[in-house]
Amino acid sequence: MELCTRFYALFFGLILFLSSSFLLNECRKLDGYEFPVYSTKSCPRNATEWNERSSAINCTEDNGYLCLPNENITQLLEFCYVFPFILIQEDICLYLSKRYSAVYSYDCNDFLYGCPNSSYVSYKLFKNPHCTSIGKGCFLAEPSCQG
Template identity: 35%
Template sequence: MSYKGFGYIVDSCPLSKANTTEAASKLNCINDVFGRSQYVCVPNENLTAVVEFCYTKSIVGLYQAGYCLKTIKDGYLDQISCKNFTEGCPTAPYRSTELYKYPACSRLNTEFRCFAADSLCVSTTTDDGSVDVGVILDVVLPLLVLVGILIAAFLFRRRRQKLKLKTKLKRRKKILGKSVFEIY
């Protein structure tokens, strides 16, 4: 399926150099001026799909460790941090032609629009499809505690206001109950 006129949505990226070469050949990707393949397979900018294309915007550059790549508008590449990955984040500088070494950089949780290896990517289901009660408790319990605290604070403030008003009324009644000469 064509993606924004510059690439194709695929189920997964190649996991070896040979498969990368084969995919580049199918797309008729040419080499850059240094003889490096311009084939790229990365997530799209919304992290909802994986896109393969021939990167023709510039030469194949060197990318920082601690970052994966994603495509942004019109087929440009952008780095995205993978420092919260549980595994598979590049630990040394790499070229886009070496992305097959880092499959975690192309495995997505499209429902939550995040990388599957990202520890911050929350999933409420387990591998067998059942609901993960621990995740729900981690999210719901703090929210319930927060709501409880807010309700308690509201009720405390309201009670305090009522007590102030009651005290004020007692003073007025006490003052008004005395004669004018007793007040002065």
Template identity: 40%
Template sequence: MKRRAILYVLLFYFASEVIPQYRFPVQEVDSCPKNQWEWYTAGARLNCSYDENNILQYLCIPNKNITTLIEFCYDRTMELIEKGNCLLLYPPGNLTQVSCTKFRVGCPEQDYLSSDIFIYLYCLKINKIHVIDVTLPLHLPTLV
């Protein structure tokens, strides 16, 4: 039974696509957690730590090209994100704020912690065929 459990862990580890251009392990995912419970469950699955403010260091956000969602355990203190911005991850592991004020709906209307981005589903919605252009107000994804 122990061997089977170890095998499952190894299969999960090697089946996950780790992207090498970052300073910490980053995995592509089809979707990000949609609520706090799912967020903490995903953080526990990745064995993420807590920062000095006791905030879980799990994040799931789009990559710099907004072509895929990536999840990871952030290696720094969770940041305060200004209202009117979403987050992207740039290599080697920098959180970057990008304006979403041209979104018709879904752009954060108040400052928030990066760990609370799951509240702003439009910041986490990408379309792998037609990439979101945050500068175009008419090009918004639909929530599934």
């Protein structure tokens, strides 16, 4: 009986832990885009998280996962884009425009730190976290966002 009680305690503890971890990245489907777009509190920080989140919203080899700010730099969005990946030039971050449901570039040359200094592919965006670190309508690495 004691073994059974320990099993149930462990089982429910594990479920509670997993559900609280899921809520940290709670997402909500947003209207007004040409494809499903979800809000999120944070973007993946490594390849494992990137692949998990990609699978969670059913991205495929034909439509690659992205996690980017919206056009107002006020919210992080995750979605499966119309291309498998995007080649991003140096000194560029990306954002998603709602009006056209398209990804646009943002020149990050004025960032105080963290602006990518070489080209990279979108599925390695997690290696450039300053392109998804936002607050109060700006990228946190921008001088105007410091105050």
